[in-house]
Amino acid sequence: MNSSTPLISPVTKRVMNLSHILRQAARRHGEDIGFVWGERTWSWAELDRRVDAMAAALAAKGIRKGDRVLVQSKNCNQMFESMFACFRLGAVWVPTNFRQTPDEVAYLAQASGASAMICHGDFPDHAERIREAVPGIRCLISIGRSAFGESYDDLVERHREQPAPEAAVEHDDPCWFFFTSGTTGRPKAAVLTHGQMAFVITNHLCDLMPGTTNADASLVVAPLSHGAGVHQLVQVARAAKTVLLSSERFDVGEAWSLVERWRITSMFTVPTILKLMTEHPSVDAHDHSSLRYVIYAGAPMYREDQKHALKKLGKVLVQYFGLGEVTGNITVLPAALHDPEDGPGVKVGTCGYERTGMQVSIQDDQGREVPAGVTGEICVCGPAVFAGYYNNPDANAKAFRDGWFRTGDLGHVDEEGFLFITGRASDMYISGGSNIYPREIEEKILTHPAIAEVAVLGVPDRTWGEAGVAVCALRPDQTLSEGELLAWLDGRIARYKLPKRVFFWDALPKSAYGKITKKTIREELETKGCLQPTDHAEVSAQRQ
Known part of the structure; x- marks a missing residue:
């Protein structure tokens, strides 16, 4: 032949x-009841x-x-x-x-x-x-x-x-x-x-919520237009009922009351919402023992928040990493691998291993796969990858290379194939010739008992090229100054990674899906005059 x-x-x-x-x-x-509102x-x-x-x-x-x-x-x-x-x-x-x-x-x-x-x-x-x-x-x-x-x-x-x-x-x-x-x-x-x-x-059904049947029930706490809509498709495939909150206003107390009333077994959310739900007093006022899978995605979950949620809910957390273009199907960290305490064998900071039928490749700028432990761009192939962007050939050309979808996220895998996300390629900044990955600094800042939320971003600096700025929100009834936080960080991270400035806000801006939006934070820093005048001009020029 x-x-x-x-x-x-x-x-x-x-x-x-x-x-x-x-x-x-x-x-x-x-x-049987299929939908509740x-x-x-x-x-x-x-x-x-x-x-x-x-x-x-x-x-x-x-x-x-x-x-x-x-x-x-x-x-x-x-x-x-x-x-x-x-x-x-x-x-x-x-x-x-x-x-x-x-x-x-x-x-x-x-x-x-x-x-x-x-x-x-x-x-x-x-x-x-x-x-x-x-x-x-x-x-x-x-x-x-x-x-x-x-x-x-x-x-x-x-x-x-x-x-x-x-x-x-x-x-x-x-x-x-x-x-x-x-x-x-x-x-x-x-x-x-x-x-x-x-x-x-x-x-x-295979990787996130195995064993789902018509006896299960899912609570919707996010807009059906995106990830929550995908999650509900999965529920319908097994005739598991869907339960909506009564209005678009997210009420934590109502959410936990619905978990108890309808014996909710699964929900899909994002780390900031999960943090809000597990830190709210109503979590202790309602029976949530029916929960088997609390699935979170959309952004990495900081380790301290992860520990707190595990202590409140037990080992029901399931993390996945994925973009809309891959419909959430890149990696999974199942409930069994969510440990409430650090210790030998616990892979702190990982977002899990490859999803069934999917393959991850960490690549350099030329598209060559890099060894385990080396940071590069996270690329993926497999049946969950989308068909392409509608009517946008330029975006498609940038998104794919040799058949691999380029996520735009940076990370590395270990010898066992567990993925660790460093951050968005666009988040990384270079200070004094060194690559700085904000997530590492954010993780460390969040271990301070007074800090509830944080975002670190790079801004232009005449001396170092770029320098870090941290924007924090404190927990209720806590006080902390810029000098106190920087002194506390000294010795916990390398000095060249220390933020140049720290600002404290009541809360950090978030998207409709609960993600902290660094683009908005940067804009607000400029509007509030928090950046040096020379930095302000350079940042504005850089963004145009």
Whole structure:
């Protein structure tokens, strides 16, 4: 046989339409509760009927396979349903961060080429801006009564007796535009596909929450537009009920009361929210013994916060590292490897080992893999990697090298393959010719008993090129001065790594997903005049 002859004939790689997992749950567990929001509950059968009706309503308005449907909404049952309605049609779900401004959402509509919009009634300004800026929007549907569009629930009632067939889809057919957070430049639409997401669901069940069944329940404490939405897809695949907080305002007391009431077994969150939940007095007022998996991601969790959470909740923490472009599937640190105390054999600071079916490579600037213990860029390949950025060839060219997706994060692996993240490549700064990785300094500062939060960033310095600045938030009823903290750090980290300045704020700014945002901190430092005038000018020039 000629070496160029294909071993098999090309075939169409049809895969399961992702909405079929809801159909499966409805068939097997139709009358069981599938969704809880406030005092209302929906069975799996009712959810499936509502999704059918909304898919039929969208189809009646001309939405077809491949069309993009923009969704601007707080967490609610309609937002949850809209995901499956889009999937069922073969359309693409394009959720926004509901806290974005009308202009920001209009940009997402334009960038995605959206032809329909489902908008929560609390956002009339967003709907109006979309009408003005995006002529391609053919229909506008309102969640709740509003003056700007047809009512979602009215459409569901009108089309209730019109079952919608599941569109035939192939592995690489897009199902979700997952917009990046846009910390550097404007957000980009990462294209997630039906085949890729089927692997992601399987991988999550394998590595993050093994043994999940219809007897389980999951609490949502983050927007469904991003990681929490992926997490809920996984729950539906095993008919585990989803429980929402009653409003978009995060109430720690309510969260713990829901854990007790619904015997919550899993939740997905980020380190800052997990820290808030385990430091709040209500954690001790409610029974949380049902928890098996408290999954956190989005940023590394500082060791001191990790220890505290483990002491409060027991060994239920599961960490994963991953970006939206890899749908969270890079590494996992399972509950069994979360130790509440440091000691021999405990790998402090690791975010775990490679996820099933995924491969990590630490590479230098030329794309060569570096040895264990050497810092480089974290690159990854495997079935969870996205199809690419929509309509953005330049970004795709930068994101991939020799088939590897470049995360933009720096780190190293040890001899056993455990990954240690040093930080974002953009966070590293060079002081006096030495590379400084802020995370190492932040970890040390957080061991001070008075410090609740910290961010370290590099700013221009005439003497050293760049120097570190630490911005801290203190725990309640604690006091600490800049000189006291720097004196305490002296001897705990190398002197060339010591921050040049320390500022104390009431709290550090965070994104809608609970991540500390260094870009905003830098801007606030400049606005408050906290940087030296020469530094201020140089930083401003550098950012332009």
